[in-house]
Amino acid sequence: MENHNMRFRAVALGVAISILSSASFAGGSGCFIKDGDKVGFFGDSITEAKVYGQITELVFRHFHPDAKVSFVNNGGGGRQLAGTKIDDVIKGDPNVVTIMMGMNDAINASWVRGMPLEPKIAEYKANLVKLVRDLKGKGKEVVIFTPTLTGEDAEMSCFRIEGTRLLLEAMGKACEEVAKEESVHCVPVQSEFENYQDSLPRFAQLRPDGVHPCARGQYQIARSLWTHLNLAGPLEGARAVSPAPKILDVNISLVSNMIPADADSLAFSITTPKPTAAKLTWSLGQARGSESLNLTGKDAWTLKLPKDSLPQADGKAVSLVMDIESQGARQIFIVDVFRKMVLHGKDGTASGTIADANGAQLCSYLFKKEDKGLIFEASVKKKEIVQSTNAQWPWGNGDALTLYMDLRKGASLGGLGFDGDVYQVWFKPQNKPYFSPGFHPWSGKHMMNIANSFGEKTADGYKVGVQLSGYANLHDRFDMSDRDFIGFDLSVITAEAAGKQNWFNLQKTDRQNFIYPGVMALIDINGKLKADSIFTASVFPDIIK
Missing domain, CATH: 2.60.40.1190 (Immunoglobulin-like)
Incomplete structure (x- = not known):
């Protein structure tokens, strides 16, 4: 699996470098989100699930706990770019608006496999240009996410997904073109999502129904955002979508995925290809801490948590952020802990x-x-x-x-x-x-x-x-x-x-x-x-x- 991870990092970096000439990638070392921002996520049911947006916010607050920034989710199931109402996009009055649209334009529209792509893509691009110009006219900072693809290899799906990957790939290219032509920002969610899917074993599907990402897929979308919006960077400086930074070659795994309900610590194994001096920082809600580590290649590390910081009732869950940094390279991890009832047999x-x-x-x-x-x-x-x-x-x-x-x-x-x-x-x-x-x-x-x-x-x-x-x-x-x-x-x-x-x-x-x-x-x-x-x-x- 380490080879899979390394392959993803190399391919993802290649994607970012290949489009650096686009106006949507201006480089820079600062965080895209600034103090005082209100960030609005606009999209369809993939956005409405409120997962990638919440994880993006979680990572932002990990690095900037005192920033006065708010987030609003304006996702809605079944939405198509055609017919989008500007009031739905700017509900809550965000000054930064992200757009990830296209899935329903592919699976729920009149287009089916065998029909020409060009008219549909021209319609999609025209609708996206209109939306972007309307948002710019209202003074909004616009970030376009290239839409995720369908999984046409899904064994079971009630959605009409045959042939839609080609259509959505063309929509992704249209997103990049619009970002360049309209001088707005673009994050390559689509290509990085697919690179990650390709790195996984056969039955580890990021979208089990062929359309909607599970938690792992939603977190991958968030990873593209925390990477290219450079959420670990300082709040000062100009806004810019960044190329993929240097990723620290380190893996974290749990010693056991089953933990007693009265536990107040989490035990991890940290692996690196060579000895590395690093700094590990963690956050869980308002609690946070950091520690200097001299990693030897495979190390045991235990996180002692504040009392009652893990869920105290069945059905509850918490997410904590951990990042490990060394010599300008960094890796960010999300750790989820679920408390559940045990049904004895x-x-x-x-x-x-x-x-x-x-x-x-x-x-x-x-x-x-x-x-x-x-x-x-x-x-x-x-x-x-x-x-x-x-x-x-x-x-x-x-x-x-x-x-x-x-x-x-x-x-x-x-x-x-x-x-x-x-x-x-x-x-x-x-x-x-x-x-x-x-x-x-x-x-x-x-x-x-x-x-x-x-x-x-x-x-x-x-x-x-x-x-x-x-x-x-x-x-x-x-x-x-x-x-x-x-x-x-x-x-x-x-x-x-x-x-x-x-x-x-x-x-x-x-x-x-x-x-x-x-x-x-x-x-x-x-x-x-x-x-x-x-x-x-x-x-x-x-x-x-």
Whole structure:
């Protein structure tokens, strides 16, 4: 994996150097964001997720804790550049406006593969020029992000993504052209996102549904921003988008990704290719500290944290920033710590319940390891099934159930990415003209080859489930026999009528489970743990084995 990381650094640096002649890259050593700024992030659902914006803010405040700077998220799901209203872009009156648009112009527009690119790109560019000029006319500082691409190799996607990579690549070039022609700034989010994706193992997908980045992908967008906006630089000086700085060749990993819930420290392993004298600085909320290190190549280092700075309730999470600097080179890391409930099992079987709004049992569920496979079943109490009348989306607008399973093992369990062994499925039961569990896989590798869904109408509701077993392909068998722990989340959606849904969740979390697998509860299916809560943690950029 170290070779992968080195390849990413080299390629990313090459991208930055190749466009230095553009007016959008002026160089400079100062931070792009200045004291007193209000930064507005404008975009579609990728921006609306509020992840890359929040991580960018977190890194900025790590380096400039006293700066009077605010951030506003103006993302909105489904938006296209065509028809953009200026009032939506400048809501909250930011003086610095970033734009990342194009995904919906590619997947939700009239263009489909086989149609000529040129008219669509001309339309996109004209709309972008108009928006940029409108913003400049209002005195705004404009930064364009080249849009992320679709993942056309996604196994399952409800989006029309065929052929859209070429379209989005052309949109990225149009962004660079507009930035140069209009003398505004441009950050190469697209190329660096793809370079990072190419450096990862096959099933470590940054956008599991082919469109929306998971946490690892969102953090990569933030990495492009903290790099090219030079958030580590001083606040003084002219604004400029910077080329990629020198990256310190250092990796940080957790000694264990599972940490007792009463812990007040995090243990790390720090690796470097050669002995290095460095300074490590960390921040977590208002707490911060720094330490000089003489790194020898592989070193143990423990961060002692202030009392109660880690989450004190299940479903909560915190992110801390660490940066290591040596001789002008720097590497920035984000460490996420998730507190979660432990659901105890025994001998390969675990079960539990979800209550309704009145505290009465709404759903009972069961996990069972069987041979090398895994069985999940859930029984829902519902007098009458309300069938969805909206077949467009997997969850529809009637009764439904969504299941998340993190079946990764070892240090990967609870990590940032929706990798191949992280599964999400929807059950959308129907009772007419016959009962069906309405099984809809959303993410996870080879689900259609290993999944056997089942269900039935019961006296007080319905039962649905899935058995995962057999061969994923001609060579690889699905095998859960060596797993002691499973990441798990479950939501039961009951409908009073089509379109009037109520959600009942296994747990309340402060982060979105379809972006952060780390928020999932932990099933201790073989009864290895005694505590009812535990921390899992992850590091970005992470080493994926």
